[in-house]
Amino acid sequence: MRYLLFISIVLCCTACSSSYKALQRTEANPSCVKKFKPAFATALYTTQVDVIGKHLSGLLIIKTMPDSSVRIVFSNEAGFKFFDFGFGQDDFKVYYVFDQMDKKAVIKTLRKDFELVLMRHLDAQQSYTAKESQGLYHVFPDGRDIYYYITDGACDSLIRMERGSKRKKVVEAFIQPGADNVPDSIGIRHYNFNFDIQLKRLQRDAQ
């Protein structure tokens, strides 16, 4: 019983704590993060997904199309396709999703995760930069979601990406930069439930 009480207090404190309480607005220009926006001509990644105790692996291809939209296709190693999403300038299109994944919440979560990594919200009108001990938080609101890009104080290096609300972090993403502004690896971790995505760039030397 005491244990349950302790857990409840911890959960309550966690829920009430704010990830962004210490942020203080600055005059810095948030658009400095545009230089970190990944440029995927075509990139192939080995992919590991861990979701609520289940493990899934496969290959994920990210390609910028001639109309500058970005397509992301995920299939397992044997070629079985899980999803095919298109990220246009102002729209999002589901070209295909496997029946068992065809749930509004799943698609919405994946869309927002990839939008965070693709840095699709850098033109948000009410963007601003805030300061915190770790560096600068470049903040791009999109409705109730806020996309945070955290850099060093000089905006010379991107430390991590986050999505959350004004108070609470929901997702964190890390990018390991690679050649030609294409990330070598990408990690996405959710804080509201167990859902991790790990991408590692694959050199297509078998082709």
Added chain:
Amino acid sequence: MSSLVANAQYSGYKPVADAAAFKVQFAEASKKTNAIKSDFVQEKNLSLLAEKITSKGKFWFKKDNLVRMEYTQPFQYLMILNGTNVYVKDSQKENKVSVKSNKLFQQINKIMVDCVKGEAMQSGDFTVKVFENSSSYLAELIPVDKNMKKLFKNINMIIEKKSFGVTAIEMHEPSGDNTVINFVNRELNTNLPDALFTIH
């Protein structure tokens, strides 16, 4: 007219005059195949993206329903189908599942084993049309089940005329994407130890 349609659909192929006779011959040859050892080259073609993902590996099959597929390039991935159990090992984790509890594996398992064993044509899961050119037969399998239809528009088996062995499996999706597995360096009825298919 149907011949023209068929020729347009599969360049160089024409419908087989006696499909029933072909099926009997193919079933006879399949009965005699107890084991297959082969290399494979897999191509995933993403039509709208104009992209091709190529991977390579080794394939083993042993009657009745043992399959081992080991991808070696450009990634490491091992899949063993042993009856109703599936073992999967990727670069980070290994996983054992029962096909009974996983619909996806159940479907892939059945297609894979049925195609390799030559039973897909008799299973009743597909409507079958057979075409031929000078060296190969092409068996076009169209799924009957509506859930299977969502996954595959048709599955084609390319069968070598001289041996009635399956040399390629093409899985065509409704979107126009496809996965083609070509089997090369095939060895039939070699002695394959059961340990290859053991799921620990």
